[in-house]
Amino acid sequence: MKELKKLNRLFAKYKWQLIGGIVVTIISRVLSLVLPKYVGKIINLLRDYDQGDVTDMEFLRSELLTFVGIILGATLLAAGLTFIMRQLIIVVSRHLEYDLKNIIYQQYQRLSLGFYKNNRTGDLMNRISEDVSKVRMYMGPSIMYGINMITLFAVVIPAMINTAPTLALYTIVPLPFLSIAIYIVSREIHKRSTLVQQYLSNLNTISQEAFSGISVIKAYNLAPQMNQQFSQVANDSKDKNIDLARVQALFFPLMVLLIGASNIAVIYIGGRQVISGEIEVGTIPEFLIYVNMLTWPVAIVGWVTNMIQQAEASQKRINQFLDIEPQIQNLVPESSRVTGHIEFKNVNFVYEDTNIHALKDLSFEVPAGKTLAILGKTGSGKSTVLELIGRLYDVTDGVVTIDGDAIQSVNLDDLRQAIGYVPQDAFLFSDTIGKNIAFGKNDASQEEIETAAKNAVVHKNIKNFTLGYDTVLGERGITLSGGQKQRVSIARAIIKQPKILLFDDCLSAVDTETEEKILNNLKKVTQDTTTIIVSHRVSSAKNADMIIVLDEGRIIEQGDHQSLVNNGGFYAELYANQMLEQQPIA
């Protein structure tokens, strides 16, 4: 229960509903005693009539009607209270589930990029859905059945002992065995259903990959292999489901068997006691009802214990994530004004997970409003530079400054607000194109959206769609071409008129003519913006105020276009090759 303790804080918020639920449960259980008591009385009255001890028919009828009326009234009241109990406790558990999901989601949002690199998406999804569902079973049904069970025991067992102590003893003795048997069966059910879940998640992964990679599957004619792979896993999944069904099928017969055993004990031992005159005949039906009232709660002990164990395991997994402190934290509560002067001083950066030394003793400076282009072979550390400016990671050694202050002493929200970042893989949400662009600025007007799209040279493409800016994009923006996605992503970055623009090779799928147009537009609309363009193409870099060339995390060349061309190094060679590619074939 150590892990579940963390939920107490949440319970406190709903304490009055929970206390109300407990009180209502106790009253309804006390009322449920009326039925067995009065059934016993009715039987005894009928016996008296049968034996001739009661002869007044009027008295008999009025007594019977009164007893039936009391039973009916108490049962109706108990039913109403049971309804209120469910409303209070189960509804609270739904509120708690909602709160817990929000807490986990907010924590996910707080955590740094490194966390997402180290954990699989499926795992994150499972903890916020599957695990929370299991914890809800503890917060709602377990607590409700638990209270129900305790109050029933507290009222029924004394009532039984009070009425017929020996009979009570014989009928109560088999009940713990029922609890243990149900516990064993439900533990087995849990084990097997975990396996079923695993196979289900395998099936989901295979299907999801097949749908995402459908173009590769079709192009390589891989459908038969994929079908075979799917049917293999589906077959295993079916076997696991059958295993589960076998154990589940045991649950109810087991209950019926044990209830039957208790009923026979009541009739056999009770019958003997009636014959020997120790108890009245009405006590037998009274006890039969008691036994049936107790069997479900007794069975529930096993089920609830299992549910709590599962909830404890799930909460442990949830706590593991909740207890992580984000590597990147906002260390400055007061707001910062960012103008965009960026400097790297002897920066070293090592990715913790792979130990790759991505940047080595890197130093450069970009004054506010200027443009820097970064070129270099793949894996030379270009994207890493941008990630450090956005503080997605903190440097291992050295310092990155923004407007002269170490980046850690700039308010993180203000820093990110000041940055327009266009990543290498343009990611678009399953929403309209307009909303995807406005994502960069929540209150953007249609005019602002269109201006941004015009500057990113994608407006005409969007207008050509029947629904224009209201065109809804597929799951991953599949209705747009690679170049269109990149340009929508650029429009999203420039709409917020950031102080710092970071372009991570985001013009690679755009032809050089369109690239030129975009860069010219940018020059006009982002005059005060510090722009850093990461690229493999000289055409993206040539107009920048400064160009650096990286190789294995170090600067190997720097200067403006002309000086680098004159230098005759990597840049000059790249330029010559790319110029050659653009020559029309004679």
Ligand SMILES: Nc1ncnc2c1ncn2[C@@H]1O[C@H](COP(=O)(O)OP(=O)(O)OP(=O)(O)O)[C@@H](O)[C@H]1O
């Ligand atoms: N998240 C990460 N975790 C671990 N290592 C990483 C991570 N991202 C990049 N690396 C490694 O760091 C080095 C620099 O990568 P980076 O992405 O900065 O290069 P790049 O110059 O932008 O490459 P490209 O031109 O292919 O985009 C590479 O060796 C890469 O494998």
